[in-house]
Amino acid sequence: MPALTAEARRVIEAEAERRIGWGSQAITSGQARLHHALATNDTAAVQQATAGVREGLLLLESGTAALRAIEVGTAPRQLAMTWFRDQLGLPPTEASPTADGGPWGLSWYHLTSMIFLVAFLVGTLLIQHARMRRVSALVERLSAAPAGGPAPGPAPAPGEPSEPRPPALPTGGPSDFPASLVGTVPAPLASTAPSAAAATAAARRPWSGKLRVAAIFRETPTVKTFRLVEPGGGDVPFTFMPGHFLTVSAELDGKTARRSYTIASSPTQRSHVEVTVKREEQGLISRHLHDRVAVGESVEVSAPLGVFTFMGEEASIVLIAGGVGITPMMSVARYLTDRSYPCEIFFLYGARSPEEFVFREELEYLQKRHANLHVAATMSRAEGTAWMGATGPISKEFIARSVPEIARRRVHLCGPPPMMEAVRAALAELGVPKDQIKTEAFGPARGVAPGTAAPLPSCGLAPVGKTIPRIATAEVRFTKSGKTGALAPDQTVLEAAEVIGVEIDYSCRVGICGACKVRLLEGAVTMEVEEGLPPEEKARGVILACQAKSVGNLAVEA
Ligand SMILES: Cc1cc2nc3c(=O)[nH]c(=O)nc-3n(C[C@H](O)[C@H](O)[C@H](O)COP(=O)(O)OP(=O)(O)OC[C@H]3O[C@@H](n4cnc5c(N)ncnc54)[C@H](O)[C@@H]3O)c2cc1C
Ligand code: FES
The missing domain is CATH 3.40.50.80 (Nucleotide-binding domain of ferredoxin-NADP reductase (FNR) module)
Structure with missing residues (x-):
């Protein structure tokens, strides 16, 4: 570049590098926002995120074009002309030195960038289209089976038609409500939106494996933070959103126990995750973590789980x-x-x-x-x-x-x-x-099966997995293990299974992770929280054992 002084060249190089830096940042943050927007089916946010990515690509492109022009010795005037032509979408002049042999007079670099951009946009639109179709299907199913209502009974036997059965009519139809209340029922789409988001989260299979305790920090006399890292070094092997939780499993007294702990660190920190745990006086896992787990040891973890997230999507x-x-x-x-x-x-x-x-x-x-x-x-x-x-x-x-x-x-x-x-x-x-x-909620949800009196207030929390005297009114038959147990109205299917030693997988015990899904073969149940159960699975007779309660007899595949 004969007409440029060394000083001018340095200025252009610095500006170009700044643009490359900004461009890369804009692409990364645009991709993160796009990922989140697609996960939440927020079309406006998808548009904003793709605009951000586009802007980042333009910055990146202008920076690299300037560096390349300096490298091959393009004159400043020609450099500016090429840039304006690119921005206005005009074909380059025949004499353009940037057109280094590509078709239609474009440089190979320019052509590759455009192909990448077009492929990216087409891919994004296709993904969005597929998601919108899934959401519509979900909305249709949900409007056929009201959320929170009793789960349908047995799944269709092999050979039976697989369409979901028509749901039982609720006891109170719209005419049972005062006219003033009817208009306040949320529109179907608004009421199903959280379930759709939950279904997306529940459908994703969490990563499971061992993480190493790299550090332990005491926060208060009863609370410690555990920093967990990938044992082989490098980034943690999963990504998560602020508010997601992980599950810690431990083999204690010959039994596997699992508890959920929210990831308290930020997803921007990729080299570790931190959980902050309160030591419960009689708690099984919190005491194990506080009293026995030391730096350098491994813990068994599943992550990420949950829908209680916020990534700045509101003002x-x-x-x-x-x-x-x-x-x-x-x-x-x-x-x-x-x-x-x-x-x-x-x-x-x-x-x-x-x-x-x-x-x-x-x-x-x-x-x-x-x-x-x-x-x-x-x-x-x-x-x-x-x-x-x-x-x-x-x-x-x-x-x-x-x-x-x-x-x-x-x-x-x-x-x-x-x-x-x-x-x-x-x-x-x-x-x-x-x-x-x-x-x-950080503890097991409490609920009452319909038609039963509310339980008497208890003083202190009931230990998870241990029994307190309850009056059983029904039985639950576990078909795989061949065992039958008593079922009280305020007892979940998971608790009834634990009493008689039937193993059902679980994690959060509050209805949000979906780990305890089992098939209901006979009877009907109510579930207080169903976030971990996609509506299409509920329609097929799947229930969350940690939430399912009943006053009638049940048969469950476990
Ligand atoms: C989504 C989610 C996120 C969570 N995030 C966090 C978090 O970030 N940090 C955190 O600290 N916790 C969190 N929790 C709670 C955590 O999962 C555990 O429930 C908690 O640590 C207690 O587990 P534990 O095994 O120590 O106690 P458990 O053995 O499950 O006992 C539960 C309670 O019963 C009491 N108890 C047990 N046995 C007896 C007995 N014989 N007599 C009297 N009392 C008894 C215990 O003291 C304890 O209070 C979260 C829970 C959920 C669902
Ligand atoms: S254990 Fe998480 S939904 Fe039941």
């Missing part, structure tokens, strides 16, 4: 957590601040005492660095400590003080069941619509 987020329920919120806050999410993040936290405030220093640090992160914490007990902040539970007043215009924002909520119930009531009083509140 603000309110995260409300109590106790160790802070873990999914921490992953979201870490991810959003890492990615410079431009909107407001409200982080409300309740702990028993300042000593038990998990991630306190990190939240204070993040708040100082990110003006859009607003942390507000309240302590149930603070007497005799240096705590100067709010005290008492997370109340309606505390929420209203901490979050302006909360009724217009999306809220994520996780914590102990009584705290979640109180916060739900407070949010309702503050006018937050139910469908704007996403929750995750």
Whole structure:
């Protein structure tokens, strides 16, 4: 490039490298957003993400074209002409030195970029088309079988027609409702959207294998963080979204026990994942992790699982957590601040005492660095400590003080069941619509089979997998193992199986992972949470053993 001075050449090179850097970043972030948008069937977000990828490609292309022009000695004027011609889509002049022998006067580089771009766009459109077809099929099935209703009885026997049976009519038809309520029933598409997202997540098979404990950090007197890495080095062998959880399995006393732990680290961190675990006084796995697992040991893990995720798809987020329920919120806050999410993040936290405030220093640090992160914490007990902040539970007043215009924002909520119930009531009083509140429970869901009295309040949590005296009203026959057990109205099929030693796989025990799916051969069940069960499988007679309850006799394939 004879007409360029060394200084001008350096300036062009620097600008070109900057463009290549920006372009690569825009492509990577566009792909991540595209992946998420496709997973949630958000067509507007798909368009935005593809526009981002396109912009990234243009930046990358302009940067590499400039570098290449310098390399082959293109004159600055010719370089600018070629760039403008490319942008306007005009054919290059015959004398164009960038047309290095490709067809139609285009350079091979230009042609390859265009083919790649077109192939990428066509691929994206095809994937989107296929997804939309699957969603329509799902919507059709859902409108035929109302979610939350009784699961259909036996699956069709071999040879029988495989169409789903018509669902039993609900006892109360629309005419049973007061006219004023009929209009408030959500439109079918809106009501099925979360199930469709859950079905997508449940359909994906999680990765399973061993991870090595690389470090253990004490967060509070009862909470530790375990950093897990790929034993052979490199990135963790799965990707996840902020809010996903993993399952830890351990062989204890000759039995395999499994518990779920939210990944508290950010997906932007690829070299490790972290789980933050509270030690339960009598807990099987939490005590095992706290008291026996040491740095260098391996743990058996399945991941990722769950639908309680947020990747910045809305224009603000309110995260409300109590106790160790802070873990999914921490992953979201870490991810959003890492990615410079431009909107407001409200982080409300309740702990028993300042000593038990998990991630306190990190939240204070993040708040100082990110003006859009607003942390507000309240302590149930603070007497005799240096705590100067709010005290008492997370109340309606505390929420209203901490979050302006909360009724217009999306809220994520996780914590102990009584705290979640109180916060739900407070949010309702503050006018937050139910469908704007996403929750995750950290313990087995409690429910009552229809037609039975509510169980008496119990003091303390029932140990998972162990029995408390219950009055059985029915029997469940497990056809593969040939065993039959008693079934109380407030007992799940999984619990009944565990009592008589019938093995049914499980993971979360709260109806969201789908690990406990079994086929119902006789009888009908109710399920409180069905997020881990795609509607088409429910229509084929599959149930979630951790949720299924019944007052009548059942036969289950297990
Ligand atoms: C989706 C999801 C995400 C989760 N994420 C997290 C997380 O990030 N961090 C976290 O700490 N937890 C999390 N949990 C909870 C976690 O999965 C476990 O439930 C929790 O660690 C307790 O398991 P455990 O084996 O120690 O206790 P279990 O043995 O299952 O016992 C459960 C409870 O019963 C009590 N108990 C047991 N036996 C007795 C007895 N004989 N007498 C009296 N009480 C008894 C225990 O103290 C404990 O409180 C999550 C749960 C779910 C479903
Ligand atoms: S164990 Fe996860 S859905 Fe039942």
